[in-house]
Amino acid sequence: MDKIMIVEDDPKIHTLLKEHIEKYGYEAVIATDFDNITAEFLEIAPDLVLLDVNLPKFDGFYWCRQIRQQSTCPILFISARDGKMEQVMALEHGADDYITKPFDYEIVMAKIASHIRRAYGSYAPKVTERTLNLYGLVLYPERLEVTLQEQKLELLRKESLLLEILMERYPRVVSRDRILEKLWDENHFVDENTLNVYVTRLRKKLKELDIEEAVETVRGAGYRLKITWADATS
Template identity: 55%
Template sequence: MYRILIVEDDDKIGAILRSCMEKYGFEAQVASRFRDITGEFAEYGPHLVLMDIHLPYFDGFYWCRQIRLRSNAPILFLSARSGEMDQVMAIENGGDDYVTKPIHMDLLMAKIRAALRRAYGEYAASPAGADAQDALTANGLTLYGQRSELEWSGRRVPLTQNERLLAAALIRASERVVSREELLEALWDDAEFVDDNTLTVNVTRLRKKLDELGLPGAVDTVRGQGYRLKAAELGRNGGRQS
């Protein structure tokens, strides 16, 4: 299930958008920490962002630039401003598309689906041979970095950027324990300023993706040290997460 972060300070519009996203089978969250949108983004790990322009403290262009420092997740701007210059600024600041208010939900959903297909699905950029070149494998579990997908036994799940980086670190290490410090550095340049609980949240999300593939218990918590991919036991159902 794709996750969508709605950055909208109008409570009524935010609730409508969230209800619409859920109606169409997406998971959605309305942002609440308008001083720290990037922190909320990191904790929620969305596949796509709906971004208003007029926001408290900093505008949507600013937050789009901040998100782009850590993620290529699609960002669709929502605004009552229909001027050409606003749309140009949205694209130049890292946005992928622009939808004017009042929002026509059919058009918005079409744009969301198109953006998700381009980023994670059938239209995702994948140069000839790139899948094989960037694939990481551990005992049948394969990570395709170009498409941000995990594959096991013919099944695939899409990953957010943070989930992909975590999976890559664990697969490369295979059975070796990867410390929390190593994982924090793999995910964030300024790891010292990241709440340690944020890493736990991202590991939990990666575990859910592995569950979807039929690999429960594939990632162990090694207390006081970090995490370990149980590569030798992949495919054995019923594994217990510590």
């Protein structure tokens, strides 16, 4: 069953949306933590997001950008703002569609069904899934997952990108600048400690697969992956 996340702070609207969505056979989950929509998105793991523009604390454009760093799932804006600029901004921030209020719920459902088909169903592009395999450690970048034998772990998008570049360059050292360039387009705005945080997180994730100190810090040079056949078969 496809899961729809509703990010709308108007109780009347999100209740009616939930009723219509469930009537059509989808699962609907209403967001409640408007201070951290990204964390709630990762927990819910929806197949599509309905996102309002006017939200408490941060607007929908902000949350759209944050979700896009984690997922390529369809994002449909629902908003009372009907200006051309708002619609352009929504698309530029990563949205797939923009529906203005007041809207016809049947049209909303038709758009949801259309985007679900395009993303996952009969209209979805038929492409071979990309994987990286190193001594049995398999990274699935599109799924944000890494597996080793029977074990599987979920990764955040930045963790996946970091592991990807380290696996691609194995056993060579990858410079901090090269990693920053891959993880952030504008790396001059990134605090040096931010990369250290993701390196530490990736080490902890790989430790759950029984790979100790998988990411080695090479002083003055950068980082490299320390994966051996013994690690993969232990």
